[in-house]
Amino acid sequence: MPGRRAARLGSALTGGDRVSNADRTVLTGARLVLPTGVVDSGRLTVENGRIAEIGSTGADSSPTPQAGAAAGAAAPLDPGADAFDLSGCTVVPGFVDMHVHGGGGASYASGIAEEALVAARTHLEHGTTTTVASTVTGEIDEVCRQASVLSELVEDGLLAGVHFEGPFISINRCGAHQPDLLRDPDPALVRKLVDAARGTAKMVTLAPELDGGIESIRLLKELGVIAAIGHTDANYDKVLEGIEAGATVATHLFNAMPAIGHRAPGPIVALLEDERITVELIGDGVHLHPAVIDLAMTGAGLDRVALITDAMSAAGFGDGLYPLGPLQVRVEDGVARLVEGGSIAGSTLTLDVAFRRAVALNGLSLVRAAQVLSLNPARLLGVADRVGSIEVGKDADLVVLDDAHELVAVMRRGEWVVGSERLRAPARV
Ligand SMILES: [Zn+2]
DSSP, X not given: OHHHHHHHHHHHHHTTOOOOOOSEEEEESOXXXXXXXXXXXXXXXXXXXXXXXXXXXXXXXXXXXOTXXXXXXXXXXXXXXXXXXXXXXXXEEOEEEEEEOEETTEEGGGOOHHHHHHHHHHHHTTTEEEEEEEEOSOOHHHHHHHHHHHHHHHHTTSSOEEEEEOSSSOGGGOTTSOGGGOOXXXXXXXXXXXXXXXXXXXXXXXXXXXXXXXXXXXXHHHHTOEEEEOSOOOOHHHHHHHHHHXXXXXXXXXXXXXXXXXXXXHHHHHHHHOTTOEEEEEOSSSSSOHHHHHHHHHHHOGGGEEEEOOBOTTTTTOSEEEEETTEEEEEETTEEEETTTOOBOOBOOOHHHHHHHHHHTTOOOHHXXXXXXXXXXXXXXXXXXXXXXXXXXXXXXXXXXOTTOOEEEEEETTEEEEOHHHHHSTTTO
16 A cells, blocks of 8 residues: 555655645756766756756857757746756756665564654765665574564655665675574575565575575576675685575675685686676775775776675664674774674665765775666666656656765755755855
8 A cells, every 4th residue: 555654654754845736846057977077057847756857058068968968058947846956066967875774773673664664764865866785694583573664664665675785695694693693595495485575576685505595596587586606615616506596685795705816716716707796895995994995996897896784773873783684783983793693784875974084995986886786786686767867758856076085965756855955055056
């Protein structure tokens, strides 16, 4: 029953910052980061939640504006439109996070819809307009219940899918997953989880070396669900076998897998070198040194990289004690570690920070940063026809950044989520 529930939950996600009932919103003066290049003084029109026109307000626009563009500074402002002067700002596509467990003190693994919305809303306020909710290892029936709750939010358009991380992972590389609840990837169990998500399962992370691993990857491929290799102790050859069977993602490459050995290349080299694999990288500066991110971006090429948060509930919230599935996590100075054993337990990253780091520390151009934070994951998830880039016809999912690439405002499907009051402030208009 999408109707009423969607209205109630939808306003929980995007409500609170609606500033106008105008049919059109026009953004002028900003630098627009398109997949083909940057328009320096752009003009972007939003109608019915979608991007209707992209053009330039200035004389110099190196990339060709898209069809329908209202080029030229003389274009009169439409009196029926809600206009924003974004001079000095940069507009990038809303970020797509394909691996995130929670935020704002709330967790997707809680199995409570309102909590999931708090998490989604928190990341939305940091620019993530498309979210795949990740579960963690738990009892199979409990994870099925969580999937069922999350699937309703996907059906309502509030989340983009469900990612099962665990329980089909290696006990030697389980990180923040409870060891006694891990299971071999018996295809029947894999199918049970996927079925519980009622068509909204997007991805399952598993270790291919476990009993049933390769068979389960084949099954996932058949079901149209992404098989992701991660939390694995597999050697190089076993990972290649997993890729042959249909795996297309490396779950947080480098983390929770053996390091590269010069005589034992292991999963990392196999996943980096194979064109069929997109590698997730956690861009928080805690999980990976920036130089290692550089190495992965060079090794895989930027077409095959997706930056993720792998964030847990403390993201956008603060230090303290938090549950992560059945385990306890302590967050100090923004670093989340298991209370027992001290393993790093997810991040407190948000993608606006990941974007800034990718530009400042990894030297990515704005177009390339938008690619690894939005377009690549959108393509992988099969939603690039609607989101992932600033193009006419796509959802108006936009992030407005200032000249230091700090987040100023966020729009989802044409509605301002946060920041529109800052855009209206006299200093900026
Ligand atoms: Zn994770």
